[in-house]
Amino acid sequence: MTDHAHKPSVSQAEAEAAVRTLIQWAGDNPDREGLLETPKRVAKSYRELFQGYEVEPREYLEKTFEEVGGYDELVVLKNIRFVSFCEHHMLPVVGVAHVGYLPTDRVVGISKLARVVRGFARRLQIQEKMTSDIAHAIQDVLRPHGVGVVIEAEHSCMTMRGVDVPGASLSTSCLLGSVREDPRTREEFLRLVRG
Ligand SMILES: Nc1nc2c(ncn2[C@@H]2O[C@H](COP(=O)(O)OP(=O)(O)OP(=O)(O)O)[C@@H](O)[C@H]2O)c(=O)[nH]1
Numbered sequence: 755m756t757d758h759a760h761k762p763s764v765s766q767a768e769a770e771a772a773v774r775t776l777i778q779w780a781g782d783n784p785d786r787e788g789l790l791e792t793p794k795r796v797a798k799s800y801r802e803l804f805q806g807y808e809v810e811p812r813e814y815l816e817k818t819f820e821e822v823g824g825y826d827e828l829v830v831l832k833n834i835r836f837v838s839f840c841e842h843h844m845l846p847v848v849g850v851a852h853v854g855y856l857p858t859d860r861v862v863g864i865s866k867l868a869r870v871v872r873g874f875a876r877r878l879q880i881q882e883k884m885t886s887d888i889a890h891a892i893q894d895v896l897r898p899h900g901v902g903v904v905i906e907a908e909h910s911c912m913t914m915r916g917v918d919v920p921g922a923s924l925s926t927s928c929l930l931g932s933v934r935e936d937p938r939t940r941e942e943f944l945r946l947v948r949g
């Protein structure tokens with residue numbers, strides 16, 4: 755498993771008690787009717803929203819196809835929508851990832867690129883690390899000539915609180931191998947991502 759991953763050592767009851775505390779901290783009464791089942795729902799939804807701790811995204815990339823008919827250009831999957839959570843405030847980070855690689859002799863099923871994005875997104879993250887995590891997983895498993903990952907996302911901790919700048923969006927990129935070093939490949943990747 756990854757450095758993030760660990761088996762939950764808290765019980766469902768403890769998680770529910772923590773949510774109850776936060777409801778009180780927010781200023782509401784956890785015993786009023788509408789909120790009675792909320793701790794249970796929140797604990798359950800956390801299992802879903804943070805599913806990334808239960809998977810090793812690299813494993814999605816292990817099944818590859820070698821019959822690629824001489825295909826030797828970039829493969830780019832754009833606009834992979836994701837929801838993540840900033841590790842500073844645990845507030846949603848909503849955005850899109852664009853993921854590309856220049857295959858050597860193997861390609862991967864394209865859905866797996868989206869699964870890798872989701873696997874890393876459904877953890878507490880900072881965007882720079884998530885960008886790099888995705889790129890390095892592809893680089894390490896597929897061993898392509900190069901990899902490019904661009905992420906654009908809105909951080910709720912900036913758009914709904916704190917500095918409060920609605921619409922501000924953060925762009926990050928991680929380019930590896932020929933997508934970084936070879937000007938033609940780099941241009942091509944960035945053109946495909948922008949287009
Ligand atoms: N680099 C980076 N910063 C992030 C990301 N998500 C949130 N942040 C920032 O993390 C910082 C945490 O700053 P702190 O000063 O510790 O927290 P804070 O007092 O809540 O700060 P404000 O958000 O400015 O009110 C803030 O500047 C956030 O905008 C991210 O993915 N990458």
Ligand SMILES: [Zn+2]
Pocket residue numbers: 840841842843844845909911912
């Ligand atoms: Zn934040």
